[in-house]
Amino acid sequence: MKLWQRNAVGAAVSAAALTVIVATDLWPDWATYWDSTHVDNIVAVGEVGDADGQTWQVESIRHLNTDLPAGTVLNVVTVERTGTPTEMGCIGVITDGERRWSAEGVGGYGDLPPAGISSLCGTPGPVQFNFLLPGDVMPTAVDVTDAQGRILVRLLL
Amino acid sequence: MGATPGVGAKLAARVRHWFADLGFKQMWQLVVVLVLAVTALFGGLDSVNTKVTVFEPGEDFSDGQYTLVVDRAALVGEIKDGTRVVLPEQPGRHYLGLVVRITNDGTVPGNLLKEFDLVGHPDQRFVGAYRMADSTYNSALGPGLSEELAFFWELPDTDVAAGQSVTLRVWKKKFIELFVTYGKTWIDSETDYGEITVPVKARS
Amino acid sequence: MRYLKALVIVVVIAAAAVLWHDLPANTEIYAPFDVTADEGETATGRNITATVTGVQIAAEIRPQNARPPRFDASGVWVVVTAEVTAVREPGLLRTQLLVGPDTYAQTDRLLPSARLGGLMQPDIVNRGAWVFDVAPEALGAVDTVVLQVWLGDERLDSRVQVSIPVGDVDRVDSVDVSRPVVSAG
Numbered sequence: 001m002k003l004w005q006r007n008a009v010g011a012a013v014s015a016a017a018l019t020v021i022v023a024t025d026l027w028p029d030w031a032t033y034w035d036s037t038h039v040d041n042i043v044a045v046g047e048v049g050d051a052d053g054q055t056w057q058v059e060s061i062r063h064l065n066t067d068l069p070a071g072t073v074l075n076v077v078t079v080e081r082t083g084t085p086t087e088m089g090c091i092g093v094i095t096d097g098e099r100r101w102s103a104e105g106v107g108g109y110g111d112l113p114p115a116g117i118s119s120l121c122g123t124p125g126p127v128q129f130n131f132l133l134p135g136d137v138m139p140t141a142v143d144v145t146d147a148q149g150r151i152l153v154r155l156l157l
Numbered sequence: 158m159g160a161t162p163g164v165g166a167k168l169a170a171r172v173r174h175w176f177a178d179l180g181f182k183q184m185w186q187l188v189v190v191l192v193l194a195v196t197a198l199f200g201g202l203d204s205v206n207t208k209v210t211v212f213e214p215g216e217d218f219s220d221g222q223y224t225l226v227v228d229r230a231a232l233v234g235e236i237k238d239g240t241r242v243v244l245p246e247q248p249g250r251h252y253l254g255l256v257v258r259i260t261n262d263g264t265v266p267g268n269l270l271k272e273f274d275l276v277g278h279p280d281q282r283f284v285g286a287y288r289m290a291d292s293t294y295n296s297a298l299g300p301g302l303s304e305e306l307a308f309f310w311e312l313p314d315t316d317v318a319a320g321q322s323v324t325l326r327v328w329k330k331k332f333i334e335l336f337v338t339y340g341k342t343w344i345d346s347e348t349d350y351g352e353i354t355v356p357v358k359a360r361s
Numbered sequence: 362m363r364y365l366k367a368l369v370i371v372v373v374i375a376a377a378a379v380l381w382h383d384l385p386a387n388t389e390i391y392a393p394f395d396v397t398a399d400e401g402e403t404a405t406g407r408n409i410t411a412t413v414t415g416v417q418i419a420a421e422i423r424p425q426n427a428r429p430p431r432f433d434a435s436g437v438w439v440v441v442t443a444e445v446t447a448v449r450e451p452g453l454l455r456t457q458l459l460v461g462p463d464t465y466a467q468t469d470r471l472l473p474s475a476r477l478g479g480l481m482q483p484d485i486v487n488r489g490a491w492v493f494d495v496a497p498e499a500l501g502a503v504d505t506v507v508l509q510v511w512l513g514d515e516r517l518d519s520r521v522q523v524s525i526p527v528g529d530v531d532r533v534d535s536v537d538v539s540r541p542v543v544s545a546g
Contacts, residue, residue: 071545072485099483102451134484134545169364198378241428266466291429293470300463301496302435339387339516 035150039143042154051144051153054083058142058155059126064110068132074110075131077142078117079155081124090121090152092129093143100143103129203347210351218351221330222263222343223272223298228256228305230323231358236309238292244284244309251314253323255355256289260303263332263343269296271345274326275310276352278317284309319359327351393511393520406519408448409481411510413523414488415442418500419536422492424475431535432470436496439465440536441508441525444488447481452512454478456491459507460499468494477541481512489541500527 001009043049048057057080064074075094092103103119104110110130113119117126121144129142142155179187196202212218214227231254235246244252253275261267269286288295289305298304317323328345335342398404403412419438421431432438445454454477458465467476477489491508500506506527511520 069485069543069545072543098449100450101482101485102480132482132485136546137484172364195374195378198375199381238429264463266464288435288470291433293429293432295435295470297466297469299436299465299468299494299496301499302494304435334386334388336387339391341386341388 032148032150036145036148037151039151039154041152043156045156049153049155052086054081054085056081056144056153056155058157061157068109071135072132073135075133075139076110077129077131077157078113079127079129079142079144081121081126083124085121085124087121087146087152089147090127091145091147091149092119092127092131093145094129094131094133094139095141095143096137097140099137101131101133103131108132206348208349210349212351212353214353214355218327218353219262220327220351222261222267222332223259224262225257225259225272225327227325227353227355228258229358230255230355232317232319233309236287236292241292243287243292247311249314250311252284253310253312253317253357255308255325256305257308258303258305259298261298261300264300265342266300267298267343269298269306269308272327273308274328276324276326278310278312278323280313280316282311284311317357319357322354322356324352324354327353391516393515393518395509395520395522397522397524400523400525404521404523405448406511406521408450408452409445409510409512409519409521410448411443411445411521411523413441413443413508413525416440416525416530417536418530418532419534421535422538423535424471424538425540427471427475434468434494436494437500438468438536439493439495439500439506439530440538441491441493442489443477443491443510444486445477445481445510446486447483447512449483451480451482454481454487454510454512455515456508456510458491458493458495459509460495461503463496463499465493465495468492470494471538475538475540484546486544486546487541488544490538492538503527 041049041051043051043056043058046058048055050056059078059080060076061078062076064076068074077092077094094101094103106112106119108130109132113128117128119128119130121127127144131139133139139157141157143151144153144155145151193202210218212227214229217224217226219225233244233252233254235242236244236252255273259269259272270283275281275283285294286296286306286308287293289307295304295306327350329349329351330343330345332341332343334340394406396404396406398411398413400413400416403410417440419440421433422438422440423431439458441458456467467478471492473479477487477491479487481487504527505524508523508525509520510523511518
C-alpha cells in the first residue's frame with residue numbers, strides 16, 4: 001500500500017476511536033451539564049406547559065412566616081400536574097435568576113403535603129415543594145429537576 | 158555501529174535466521190511473552206496466592222493501617238449504660254461482642270465498619286463498634302488515636318454458644334492513589350489477611 | 362533498517378511505561394482552589410462563605426441534649442465554631458482538619474444534628490461547631506493546624522482554608538456544644 005493510503009487508514013481508525021471515546025465517556029457527562037443549565041421547556045406565568053409527557057402548571061404559592069429561622073420565609077409552591085410520571089423522584093429548585101435554592105426534604109422546614117399531594121414526582125397528582133428563602137429574595141422561577149440536576153421544566157412565577 | 162561491523166552483521170544474521178525459523182506456534186508463544194512483558198511494565202500483573210497470617214488474642218497484629226490486639230469475645234443479650242439502651246434485646250437473636258484495642262497508624266481517618274469479617278455465620282448483621290469506656294458509638298478512628306472498642310454482630314441465638322470459638326479475618330491494607338476517582342485511600346488486599354480464632358465467653 | 366525500527370519501538374514503549382509510573386496524581390490535576398483566611402476573618406469562594414469564630418481544645422465536651430451528657434475524647438477535642446453559607450447554589454458542607462501530615466474528620470460520636478453540617482443554601486447562614494478528636498502527640502508536634510471547608514465536590518472548586526496557631530488556642534476542661542442555628546443574611 002502506498003504511504004498516503006496507510007495514513008488514510010490510520011486517520012480513519014483514530015477518528016473511529018475518538019468518536020467512541022466521546023460518545024461513551026465524554027458526551028453523557030457533557031449532556032448532563034448542558035441539561036442542568038439550559039431549559040427546553042419553559043412555562044410562562046399562569047400558563048399550562050408540556051414537559052416529560054405531562055402537563056405542568058403552578059397552582060399556588062403560599063408565603064409562611066411562623067416558626068422559622070430569623071429572617072426567613074417559607075415559600076410553599078404547589079404544582080398541578082396531569083399525565084403519568086416518568087421520573088421516580090425529582091428535586092424542586094427555586095431561583096431568583098442568579099442563585100438557586102433546593103426544596104426542603106423530609107424532615108426539613110414546613111409541613112408535609114396534604115393527602116393526595118406528594119413532594120416527589122413518582123406518584124401522579126400535584127407536587128408540593130417547600131422552599132426556605134431569605135426574606136428579601138424575589139423568586140422568578142421554579143425548576144423541576146431529576147436527581148442529576150437536569151432541568152425537566154421551568155415554571156415562571 | 159562502526160567499531161566491529163563484522164560481529165554486528167553476524168549477530169544480526171543469526172537473529173534473522175532464528176526469527177525466520179520460528180514455526181507458527183512458536184511465534185504465538187513469543188507474542189504471549191511480549192504481551193505479558195508489556196503488561197508487567199505497565200503494572201498489570203498481581204499475585205494470586207493468598208497469604209494468611211494467624212494471630213492469637215493478646216498478640217499485636219498490623220494490617221497496614223491499624224495495629225490491633227484482640228482481648229476477648231462474649232455473647233450478650235442487650236447492652237445498657239445506666240438507663241440508656243445501647244443495644245436493645247431482640248427475641249431470637251443475641252449479640253457477639255469482640256473487645257479489641259485498636260490504633261490508627263495511618264494519616265487519614267479510618268472507618269472500622271468493615272475491619273473484621275466474621276467467618277462462617279451467614280445470618281449475621283454487623284451492628285457497630287462502641288467505646289468500652291462509655292458505651293458510645295465510635296466506628297471511626299482518627300490518625301494516631303488508640304481506643305478500646307467492642308465490635309458487635311447480631312446473630313440468631315442458636316448460632317453461637319458459650320465455649321465455642323469464632324473465627325475472624327482482618328484484610329491487610331495498602332495506602333494507594335485512586336486512579337479513576339480522586340485522592341489516596343486504604344484498599345484491602347485481595348489475597349493477604351490475618352486470621353484469629355477466639356473462644357466465646359458466656360452470655361452476660 | 363528493520364532492527365532500527367524494532368529498537369525505536371522498544372524504546373518508545375519503555376519510555377511510555379516510565380512516564381506512566383510517574384503521572385501526576387488526580388489530587389494535583391483536579392485540586393481545589395484554596396481561599397485562605399485567619400480566625401475571625403470571612404473567606405468567600407465561588408460558592409462558599411465561611412468565618413471561623415472560635416477554637417478551643419478540651420478533654421470533654423457536653424453536647425446539647427445528648428445522652429450521655431458528657432463525651433471524653435480518645436485524644437483531645439478540638440472544637441471549632443464557625444458560620445457558613447452558600448453563595449450561588451446548594452452544597453453539602455464538608456470539612457477536615459490538617460494536623461501536620463495527618464488529616465482528621467469530624468467525630469462520629471456526635472449525632473449529625475448536633476454539629477454544623479448538611480445542605481447549605483445561598484444566604485442562609487448556619488452557625489455551629491465542628492468537633493474533631495485529635496491525637497495529642499500530633500497536636501504537640503505542630504505550630505499551626507489547618508481547617509479546610511468546602512461544599513460538595515471540591516475538585517476544581519473553591520475551598521476555604523483557615524490556619525490556626527495552636528499556641529493561641531484556649532485549653533479548657535469542658536466545652537458546651539450547642540446545636541447549629543440557622544438564620545438568613
